[in-house]
Amino acid sequence: MGRYIFGIDVGGTTVKCGLFNTEGNVLDKWEIVTRTEDAGEHILPDVAGTVLEKAREKGIRGEEIAGLGIGVPGPVNENGEMPVAVNLGWGYKNVAGELEKLTGWKVRAVNDANAAALGEMWKGGAHGYRHVVLLTLGTGIGGGIIINGKVIPGAHGAGGEVGHVHVEDAETEICNCGNRGCLEQVASATGIVRLARRVLESDDTPSVLRGSELSAKAVFDAVKAGDPAAVQVAEKFGEYLGKAMAGFASVADPEIFVIGGGVSKAGTILLDYIKKYYLRYAFPPCRDAEFALAQLGNDAGIYGAARLLLD
Amino acid sequence: MGRYIFGIDVGGTTVKCGLFNTEGNVLDKWEIVTRTEDAGEHILPDVAGTVLEKAREKGIRGEEIAGLGIGVPGPVNENGEMPVAVNLGWGYKNVAGELEKLTGWKVRAVNDANAAALGEMWKGGAHGYRHVVLLTLGTGIGGGIIINGKVIPGAHGAGGEVGHVHVEDAETEICNCGNRGCLEQVASATGIVRLARRVLESDDTPSVLRGSELSAKAVFDAVKAGDPAAVQVAEKFGEYLGKAMAGFASVADPEIFVIGGGVSKAGTILLDYIKKYYLRYAFPPCRDAEFALAQLGNDAGIYGAARLLLD
Numbered sequence: 032m033g034r035y036i037f038g039i040d041v042g043g044t045t046v047k048c049g050l051f052n053t054e055g056n057v058l059d060k061w062e063i064v065t066r067t068e069d070a071g072e073h074i075l076p077d078v079a080g081t082v083l084e085k086a087r088e089k090g091i092r093g094e095e096i097a098g099l100g101i102g103v104p105g106p107v108n109e110n111g112e113m114p115v116a117v118n119l120g121w122g123y124k125n126v127a128g129e130l131e132k133l134t135g136w137k138v139r140a141v142n143d144a145n146a147a148a149l150g151e152m153w154k155g156g157a158h159g160y161r162h163v164v165l166l167t168l169g170t171g172i173g174g175g176i177i178i179n180g181k182v183i184p185g186a187h188g189a190g191g192e193v194g195h196v197h198v199e200d201a202e203t204e205i206c207n208c209g210n211r212g213c214l215e216q217v218a219s220a221t222g223i224v225r226l227a228r229r230v231l232e233s234d235d236t237p238s239v240l241r242g243s244e245l246s247a248k249a250v251f252d253a254v255k256a257g258d259p260a261a262v263q264v265a266e267k268f269g270e271y272l273g274k275a276m277a278g279f280a281s282v283a284d285p286e287i288f289v290i291g292g293g294v295s296k297a298g299t300i301l302l303d304y305i306k307k308y309y310l311r312y313a314f315p316p317c318r319d320a321e322f323a324l325a326q327l328g329n330d331a332g333i334y335g336a337a338r339l340l341l342d
Numbered sequence: 343m344g345r346y347i348f349g350i351d352v353g354g355t356t357v358k359c360g361l362f363n364t365e366g367n368v369l370d371k372w373e374i375v376t377r378t379e380d381a382g383e384h385i386l387p388d389v390a391g392t393v394l395e396k397a398r399e400k401g402i403r404g405e406e407i408a409g410l411g412i413g414v415p416g417p418v419n420e421n422g423e424m425p426v427a428v429n430l431g432w433g434y435k436n437v438a439g440e441l442e443k444l445t446g447w448k449v450r451a452v453n454d455a456n457a458a459a460l461g462e463m464w465k466g467g468a469h470g471y472r473h474v475v476l477l478t479l480g481t482g483i484g485g486g487i488i489i490n491g492k493v494i495p496g497a498h499g500a501g502g503e504v505g506h507v508h509v510e511d512a513e514t515e516i517c518n519c520g521n522r523g524c525l526e527q528v529a530s531a532t533g534i535v536r537l538a539r540r541v542l543e544s545d546d547t548p549s550v551l552r553g554s555e556l557s558a559k560a561v562f563d564a565v566k567a568g569d570p571a572a573v574q575v576a577e578k579f580g581e582y583l584g585k586a587m588a589g590f591a592s593v594a595d596p597e598i599f600v601i602g603g604g605v606s607k608a609g610t611i612l613l614d615y616i617k618k619y620y621l622r623y624a625f626p627p628c629r630d631a632e633f634a635l636a637q638l639g640n641d642a643g644i645y646g647a648a649r650l651l652l653d
Contacts, residue, residue, distance in 0.1 A: 106627050109490075114627075162497040176593060178494055179420075185595025186473040187627040195625040196589045208626055275589075278507045282487060282593040284496025314506040315519055316417050316425075316498040 033097035037082045037136075038337030040102045040143060041065060043118040046078060049333035050085060053097060053341065055154050059085065060333070071120035079133035098137030100336035101126060102146030106188025111140035113188070139339035143332050145182040145191060147291060147325075148175025150335030155326040156289040164276070164285040165325070166193065168247075168294035171207065172215040172222075176283050181342065183283075193279060194219065198271050218272040220294050223247040227264045236260060251297035265304045273308025280309075280317035291325025299324065344408035348393045348447075349648030351413045351454060352376060354429040357389060360644035361396060364408060364652065366465050370396065371644070382431035390444035409448030411647035412437060413457030417499025422451035424499070450650035454643050456493040456502060458602060458636075459486025461646030466637040467600040475587070475596040476636070477504065479558075479605035482518065483526040483533075487594050492653065494594075504590060505530065509582050529583045531605050534558040538575045547571060562608035576615045584619025591620075591628035602636025610635065 032053070040047040043065060050059040063081050066073040082099060086092075103126055105116035111127025126140040141149075148157075148165035157163040161180045167173040172194030176183045183190035194215035195208045202212035204225075216222050224245045231240060238260035239253050253261030276288060288309075290301060302322045310318055327334055343364070351358040354376060361370040374392050377384040393410060397403075414437055416427035422438025437451040452460075459468075459476035468474040472491045478484040483505030487494045494501035505526035506519045513523035515536075527533050535556045542551060549571035550564050564572030587599060599620075601612060613633045621629055638645055 178489060183489055183594065185628075186597040187595055187630070189592065189625055189627040190595040191593065192595070192625055192627070193592050196592045197585055197623040210623065210625070274508055278586075278589050279593050281500065281504050281507045282502065282590050283494065284498055284501040284503070286497040312508040312521065314500055314503055314521070316500040316503070317496075319498070 033095045035091055035095055036097045036337040036340045037085075037099040038333035038335070039078055039082070039099065040146060040332030040336060041074065041078070041119065042104065042143070043067070046074070046081075047329065047333050048078075048081060048085070049330070049337060050089070051334070051337040055334065055338070057330070057334075059089070060330070061085075065119070067118075067120045070122070071116070074119060075126065075129050076133060079130060083134060093135065096136050098139065098340040099130060099134060100139045100141075100146070100339035101130065102141055102143035102332045102336045104143050106192075107140050107142050107184060108188050109184050111138065137340065139336075141182060141184060141336070141339060142175070142188060142191075144173030145175040145184065146335035146339070147173070147327075147331035148177050148191070148289070148335060149182055149338045150327050150331035150333070151289050151291065151325050152177055152180070152335075153338045154334050155331060156291070156323040157287050160286045162284070162286045163289060164191075164279055164283055164287075165289045165291060166272075166276075167292035167325075168219055168290060169292035170220055172219045173292070176285075178283065193275070196275050196278070198275055214271065214275050218268055218275075220247040220292070223250055223264065223268055223294065226267050227261070230260050230263050230267070247294045248296065251300060254300060269304030270308045273305045273310075274312045276305065276309050277312035277314070277317070280320060281314050284317055285320055287321040287323060289323050289325050291328075291331060295324050344406045346402055346406055347408045347648040347651045348396075348410040349644035349646070350389055350393070350410065351457065351643030351647060352385065352389070352415065352430065353454075354378065354415065357385070358640065358644050359389075359392060359396070360641070360648060361400070362645075362648040366645065366649070368641070368645075370400070371641070372396075376430070378429075378431045381433070382427070385430060386437065386440050387444060390441060394445060404446065407447055409450065409651040410441060410445060411450045411452075411457070411650035412441065413452055413454035413643045413647045415454050417503075418451050418453050418495060419499050420495050422449065448651065450647075452493060452495060452647070452650060453486070453499060453502075455484030456486040456495065457646035457650070458484070458642035459488050459502070459600070459646060460493055460649045461638050461642035461644070462600050462602065462636050463488055463491070463646075464649045465645050466642060467602070467634040468598050471597045473595070473597045474600060475502075475590055475594055475598075476600045476602060477583075477587075478603040478636075479530055479601060480603035481531055483530045484603070487596075489594065504586070507586050507589070509586055525582065525586050529579055529586075531558040531603070534561055534575065534579055534605065537578050538572070541571050541574050541578070558605045559607065562611060565611060580615030581619045584616045584621075585623045587616065587620050588623035588625070588628070591631060592625050595628055596631055598632040598634060600634050600636050602639075602642060606635050
């Protein structure tokens with residue numbers, strides 16, 4: 032097997048690229064623009080172009096390359112095909128197949144959140160574990176479930192899409208997925224802002240959050256400063272998320288939960304609020320699951336994509 | 343590999359035993375009593391005794407035996423060890439290891455609900471599928487999750503223990519697991535009776551359920567006869583279970599859900615009430631999951647236990 036792997040993470044605005052050795056050391060890292068025009072038809076040729084160019088630049092021959100892994104935003108089946116990727120302008124696309132043709136290398140494709148979970152298991156917050164649930168709390172909520180070292184893609188590419196678990200019957204607004212009361216509506220960065228707005232509107236107790244721009248960061252900064260309204264928001268967030276995670280544990284029973292995404296920058300205080308409620312609702316044998324923050328930040332996806340080639 | 347497999351399902355009162363060929367045909371089937379006295383120390387020697395005797399009786403030599411699979415009531419890790427099995431009187435037990443010593447054969451052990459799930463995939467309601475969630479609605483609720491043909495034992499042997507997912511904040515009674523508001527409290531056979539009692543107590547509309555002995559069967563018989571109170575119970579049951587299953591789909595994303603256990607004798611009407619709410623709450627890509635009734639009844643466990651030897 033070759034000594035080099037390319038790990039690619041396709042986002043709606045940029046494509047993150049990494050060149051790794053098989054030990055998981057990143058040798059080079061760069062980005063290109065995601066050209067979503069023309070139904071996204073340039074994206075995969077652009078990826079192939081940049082990695083072939085990088086290989087030439089580094090003097091790496093084809094037989095030295097173990098392959099290329101790619102994470103893409105949307106459901107991906109076990110053959111590396113996507114029914115649709117709204118953010119990229121794609122309808123059905125055989126991502127792995129097309130990139131194999133374009134590069135001549137072995138290619139593996141997975142959902143981007145699943146790639147991030149693999150990355151965190153390989154070199155991040157879940158290093159050394161084999162049964163992992165990763166939650167990425169960003170604008171939305173992504174997730175990845177790893178069982179015995181392998182990611183669960185699911186029968187419809189929706190394995191680990193835990194942002195759309197129903198958690199609130201009383202929700203009146205509609206989630207991006209079309210349902211109402213999804214976890215993403217109350218525990219993502221935007222969800223925390225919604226919770227904060229509702230708490231602030233419910234009474235008029237003084238709060239440092241009033242009058243300033245609301246964000247997940249502002250809320251958790253205020254929690255650290257002891258602001259009562261912010262603490263109320265953190266409790267609600269913790270109850271929604273901890274209770275939902277207790278449910279995930281009854282299905283997948285992980286050794287460790289890893290929390291990533293922008294919201295995780297709040298630090299370990301986040302885990303305190305989640306664990307409080309997780310312990311209240313979890314099935315007793317699952318209560319000693321560990322909790323950790325993600326460590327690879329925006330690089331988790333390229334690490335995990337590269338890791339796909341080592342199975 | 344040998345041509346014969348023993349499949350064993352240990353329950354609290356009887357041990358079900360089956361002799362299979364590797365194609366999955368059952369060649370013989372019998373039961374022995376589960377001797378739970380003396381901290382259950384006779385159970386595994388009894389199992390070894392009966393299968394060794396059966397092999398002698400059938401003239402099957404040791405090299406013709408592929409091994410023995412056993413399903414046991416409680417959490418089992420990947421090495422076939424249990425921390426505890428309350429119903430059998432066991433503390434820690436290396437089930438696979440002890441039976442290997444007693445028989446001299448290869449032994450695999452899993453949780454009984456996981457064995458049932460494998461059995462239904464091999465020869466029952468999920469035949470031909472590779473991604474399966476089985477729910478066993480009996481006195482309690484058991485579950486088994488199969489991903490790519492393999493059961494998920496979980497890091498604490500609690501993979502698929504979905505009976506203890508929290509579904510009702512307002513629950514005042516305590517579940518067997520020590521929590522409040524578990525799925526098992528509202529969607530098992532005993533849970534359906536509890537729901538029925540609460541519906542009947544909530545007003546005094548006439549119902550065929552009044553005055554007769556309440557059971558899950560009586561409730562669904564009354565549903566088929568159009569009894570309004572029974573329909574109300576079925577709706578509540580369907581909402582709890584369908585909503586919870588939508589959550590399981592966001593984690594494991596199965597091709598098919600299979601419903602077994604005593605409650606499943608109500609027939610496909612059960613699936614109608616579950617699907618109605620599953621479709622309301624499921625993440626859109628998971629909505630085309632199929633629903634089926636279990637087909638192997640009380641034999642699912644011995645089939646699945648035997649199936650363990652074919653991996």
